[in-house]
Amino acid sequence: MNEQLAFTIEVFANGLMAGVLYALVALGFVLIYKASGIFNYAQGVMALFAAMTLVGIQNGQVPFAHLINAIFGTDVHKFGWSVHSFVAIVLTVFVMIALAWAVQRFVFRHLVGQEPIILFMATIGLAYFLEGVADLMWGSELKALNVCSSDGTCLPQGMNMWLEGTTYEALGYGFFIDNLDIVASIVAVILVVGLVMFAQYTKQGRAMRAVADDHQAALSVGVSLNFIWILVWSLAGFVALVAGIMWGAKSGVQFSLSLIALKALPVLMLGGFTSIPGAIVGGLIIGVGEKLFEFLIGAPFLGGATENWFAYMLALLFLVFRPQGLFGEKIIERV
Amino acid sequence: MADSYVTADGRTIGPVVMEMKNITLRFGGVEAIKDISFDIREGEIRAIIGPNGAGKSSMLNVISGFYVPQEGEVWYKGARRPAMKPFEVAQQGIARTFQNIALFEGMSVLDNVMTGRLTHMKTGLFAQSLWKGKAEAEEIANREVAEKIIDFLEIQAIRKTPVARLPYGLKKRVELARALAAEPSILLLDEPMAGMNVEEKEDMSRFILDVNDEFGTTIALIEHDMGVVMDLSDRVVVMDYGKKIGDGTPSEVRNNQAVIDAYLGVAHD
Numbered sequence: 121m122n123e124q125l126a127f128t129i130e131v132f133a134n135g136l137m138a139g140v141l142y143a144l145v146a147l148g149f150v151l152i153y154k155a156s157g158i159f160n161y162a163q164g165v166m167a168l169f170a171a172m173t174l175v176g177i178q179n180g181q182v183p184f185a186h187l188i189n190a191i192f193g194t195d196v197h198k199f200g201w202s203v204h205s206f207v208a209i210v211l212t213v214f215v216m217i218a219l220a221w222a223v224q225r226f227v228f229r230h231l232v233g234q235e236p237i238i239l240f241m242a243t244i245g246l247a248y249f250l251e252g253v254a255d256l257m258w259g260s261e262l263k264a265l266n267v268c269s270s271d272g273t274c275l276p277q278g279m280n281m282w283l284e285g286t287t288y289e290a291l292g293y294g295f296f297i298d299n300l301d302i303v304a305s306i307v308a309v310i311l312v313v314g315l316v317m318f319a320q321y322t323k324q325g326r327a328m329r330a331v332a333d334d335h336q337a338a339l340s341v342g343v344s345l346n347f348i349w350i351l352v353w354s355l356a357g358f359v360a361l362v363a364g365i366m367w368g369a370k371s372g373v374q375f376s377l378s379l380i381a382l383k384a385l386p387v388l389m390l391g392g393f394t395s396i397p398g399a400i401v402g403g404l405i406i407g408v409g410e411k412l413f414e415f416l417i418g419a420p421f422l423g424g425a426t427e428n429w430f431a432y433m434l435a436l437l438f439l440v441f442r443p444q445g446l447f448g449e450k451i452i453e454r455v
Numbered sequence: 456m457a458d459s460y461v462t463a464d465g466r467t468i469g470p471v472v473m474e475m476k477n478i479t480l481r482f483g484g485v486e487a488i489k490d491i492s493f494d495i496r497e498g499e500i501r502a503i504i505g506p507n508g509a510g511k512s513s514m515l516n517v518i519s520g521f522y523v524p525q526e527g528e529v530w531y532k533g534a535r536r537p538a539m540k541p542f543e544v545a546q547q548g549i550a551r552t553f554q555n556i557a558l559f560e561g562m563s564v565l566d567n568v569m570t571g572r573l574t575h576m577k578t579g580l581f582a583q584s585l586w587k588g589k590a591e592a593e594e595i596a597n598r599e600v601a602e603k604i605i606d607f608l609e610i611q612a613i614r615k616t617p618v619a620r621l622p623y624g625l626k627k628r629v630e631l632a633r634a635l636a637a638e639p640s641i642l643l644l645d646e647p648m649a650g651m652n653v654e655e656k657e658d659m660s661r662f663i664l665d666v667n668d669e670f671g672t673t674i675a676l677i678e679h680d681m682g683v684v685m686d687l688s689d690r691v692v693v694m695d696y697g698k699k700i701g702d703g704t705p706s707e708v709r710n711n712q713a714v715i716d717a718y719l720g721v722a723h724d
Contacts, residue, residue: 321594326566326569326573327573329561329562329566330570333559333560333561334557334558336557337558337559339521339541339545340519340552341545341571342573342637343542343573344540344542345542
């Protein structure tokens with residue numbers, strides 16, 4: 121088999137995997153945007169916050185240790201136990217639900233009916249606030265997301281031998297693929313299928329779409345806006361947790377994690393801000409596109425480093441020719 | 456008046472289902488509703504009329520929970536209703552339409568009507584997402600109700616059309632369909648014929664009468680068009696400047712001097 125072709129296929133596969141991770145982040149944006157029309161700038165930080173909380177709970181860290189020590193002059197840092205990964209994940213889910221409630225109660229409940237730009241500004245504030253809280257709660261040092269607990273059960277994570285890159289033999293050629301990426305893909309598929317079923321078939325899903333469309337009308341058919349918003353922010357928190365686990369396992373839990381949110385923007389422009397499948401397809405196109413472009417055109421002809429801007433260029437093209445994205449709702453206006 | 460009676464056209468009007476007692480609603484220093492009491496009987500078409508700014512829409516908003524009055528009590532099905540959020544009122548079986556149409560513009564007509572069934576969906580989240588067992592049966596039953604109402608209001612042809620594409624008159628009809636889908640015990644219509652041409656008005660009047668006749672739905676409606684109101688309703692409340700100036704059958708109201716003055720103006724001499 122042609123060496124060059126095989127290598128291209130490998131790049132393609134790795135691009136798909138990277139795309140899955142972009143898509144995971146983009147999903148969180150779509151959920152909140154669909155149900156409340158808010159573009160949640162804090163989604164990336166939520167992923168960071170979720171990942172840090174998970175690691176913190178696992179390692180038995182005392183939350184706000186620095187603060188407590190500074191005030192009381194004590195020197196506590198750890199509880200001295202470590203929590204089983206699955207228990208830690210469940211606990212983190214509860215923390216994310218509490219966060220969703222707090223965001224709704226203290227921020228967005230007071231901003232009902234405001235202009236979208238004001239809501240957007242509120243999420244920027246939320247992003248910085250949350251970043252600070254995460255820092256204060258768990259400390260700012262880089263952490264390995266060690267999702268293996270003492271009894272040896274492991275969740276997918278980069279420090280684990282099994283999850284490091286493996287070479288697969290196929291077609292007489294060894295393909296190098298990160299096992300973590302495969303796990304991430306499977307998780308993403310499950311998540312998307314679950315979310316689509318939720319949005320299409322359940323009462324709450326239908327109510328969610330109703331709330332996104334018209335608040336007053338939703339109230340008149342018996343939908344509680346508050347409940348739906350808390351539900352949606354909880355879902356977005358859960359998606360953020362999954363994204364945080366995957367990214368954290370790949371590159372460690374650190375503050376740059378919140379910057380992956382920026383890569384989700386072009387993904388959303390491609391897929392459409394309101395489409396769950398769009399987030400996935402957009403993520404895959406960006407992931408594959410930037411890897412292939414770098415490999416086939418960028419590196420040989422443009423001096424490389426095209427991965428940094430390729431996604432944005434693609435998004436720009438979409439904005440010009442198809443502003444609603446691939447799967448976004450058509451903008452219908454009857455005059 | 457007896458607990459229930461039969462009208463001239465043979466419909467049975469039941470006992471009082473909702474009673475407003477001394478409702479007063481203020482916005483800051485403005486009294487939108489001043490000490491108004493009236494009742495709505497089961498199975499009747501009750502109209503609230505009055506000139507612009509009389510407080511009719513405010514009254515409807517009080518009934519549907521969008522406004523909470525400062526004074527007075529709302530009695531529903533024989534019990535005093537505590538202050539409620541609009542969605543809780545809807546869950547109690549009071550459906551409404553809006554003067555300026557509040558539909559889910561991005562959804563199809565069918566989806567809009569199906570949202571009206573939300574209060575009737577009881578099965579669990581998990582069963583619903585898997586589309587299994589009771590959830591499936593429930594969805595099918597809800598869908599049947601929705602389709603029946605779509606047939607009834609003669610909007611089959613536009614079932615799959617996104618609402619945003621529809622002309623005004625049809626939107627009004629879709630909104631009525633969504634409210635009806637909830638199988639409400641009281642249906643509130645806020646100016647169902649506002650902005651319609653004569654033909655559309657006739658259609659809408661026919662639908663309102665048919666709904667009342669066929670499903671026995673209690674209807675409270677607000678309307679400007681005196682002629683329409685007099686033809687449709689069993690009893691009429693007349694409001695002016697937030698006060699009740701008349702209450703009774705259309706013929707009683709028509710001959711009420713205060714009502715005539717409010718509508719035609721009084722010569723000040």
